[in-house]
Amino acid sequence: MSKNGLFQVSLIFWASSPKIRLLFEECISHLKSEEPVFDTNELLGFTVRYVSGEKELIKLMEELVNDDQPRRVVLVSDGLLGKKNGNGYLPNQLTAHIRKLFSTTPNHLCGIVALVNGEPHRTSDIDAVVDARNLEPQMLRKFIIQVADGLWLKSPIHNPHVQGRDDAILVQLVRSPEELKECFELRYKVYNALGYLEEAVSSNTSQTEIDSFDSQSIHFSAKDFASNKVVGTMRLVMRMPRFRRNSIVGIPYNLRNTHNKWTYEIANRAGAIFSKKLSEQYFLPFPILANSDFGEKWPEFLHNYNQKYGGEVSRIVVLPQYRGLGISRLLLRAAFATAVDLRKKYLLLECIPVHAVMYEKYGFKRLEGHHCRAQELDQVAVGMRVSFEDTPYNQAVSLAKRDIEMIRRGRRDSSMLFGSKFLCLCRINQCWRSANYRFQGEKICPLRDIHQGAVPLSNVC
Known part of the structure; x- marks a missing residue:
């Protein structure tokens, strides 16, 4: 989870169309090798992986939660939500399965960024819902870092703030x-x-x-x-x-x-x-x-x-x-x-x-x-x-x-x-x-x- 002073995050992309895949690739080009963590001196380090379908995604997630070392994962996809009656969205069966995997292995944490073609609404079990229409790569980068920051906040601290002689x-x-x-x-x-x-x-x-x-x-x-x-x-x-x-x-x-x-x-x-x-x-x-x-x-x-x-x-x-x-x-x-x-x-x-x-x-x-x-x-x-x-x-x-x-x-x-x-x-x-x-x-x-x-x-x- 922490390597070379970095808070390591596995960034996983799954796109349902070439257009969304291109958006993901452009977003990655805007991510720095080291990104600052929410109002601290800590740094995020990302490893990136693309998957091509649900089966590959589930297999990868199962491998991650079976790892002996705590894993921090941010999943980004346009295939995680379904429409509900009226405004808003509901997590689909794939999302529910992924959440269940991580809830039964609490040493690991997963944040989810879900893309939709419409107005975003706060959705249970989803960390960020993003309107994919006219979405700029820099804005998607912002949401990814925000969700990764959330994983850092949930994780046990490994590089604590050091108090000075007169601090209390x-x-x-x-x-x-x-x-x-x-x-x-x-x-x-x-x-x-x-x-x-x-x-x-x-x-x-x-x-x-x-x-x-x-x-x-x-x-x-x-x-x-x-x-x-x-x-x-x-x-x-x-x-x-x-x-x-x-x-x-x-x-x-x-x-x-x-x-x-x-x-x-x-x-x-x-x-x-x-x-x-x-x-x-x-x-x-x-x-x-x-x-x-x-x-x-x-x-x-x-x-x-x-x-x-x-x-x-x-x-x-x-x-x-x-x-x-x-x-x-x-x-x-x-x-x-x-x-x-x-x-x-x-x-x-x-x-x-x-x-x-x-x-x-x-x-x-x-x-x-x-x-x-x-x-x-x-x-x-x-x-x-x-x-x-x-x-x-x-x-x-x-x-x-x-x-x-x-x-x-x-x-x-x-x-x-x-x-x-x-x-x-x-x-x-x-x-x-x-x-x-x-x-x-x-x-x-x-x-x-x-x-x-x-x-x-x-x-x-």
């Missing part, structure tokens, strides 16, 4: 409507690049991404200490105890109501589509239960996992330039600490299959039998669950206890809405990864001025 990231509750708006805009930027968003949201000039569960969530941000820019975000969907006061998030019920108010204000300014989303609330408590693949299974699920004692982590997004630093890990730990402090017993999560192994390292286990489409995002996902059973062997709980103590060292504001200080990460991995924070306030700590004077951590295990 702070993870904490969102503290203003302006900051929450930054989080929604970051979600839009990344999800739109991935091709996840429905057409009406993708084309909206507000460039924000909001859904109905945002009004039922508390929101976290990861901020670059030097620039104060939001570089990561996450929401935690859960029922908040009405009368709890001295939690690490202050008064949880008040906090949720404040974030709810800000969400409505931002949605109303962003446009009618978002106001409508917030007005059409799901009656199910968690985003994962709103997926079509759950069907009639949700009553059984809620019987096994009481919603009162759980929650869901979702919309975990990191700015591409900051991938690989551990920001998503720290956002998750903020969620774990909050859940443990509020005496929750579990958290749910949805992710694309290729990320499941990463989340298993954090203590999540896959929900057997659930392979679902992420709520309001065009993406196949798997459901996962982490337990907060307090046993000596539960590393998620052990880390949460250390992080809770770290968070409690912060000052509380008079409103008691934001009781937490922050979690932090920097280049000193020994300090934050195991949550012992032993270098806080030392000369090598980039946040030493903030940490100085803090109460020393105890020996909580």
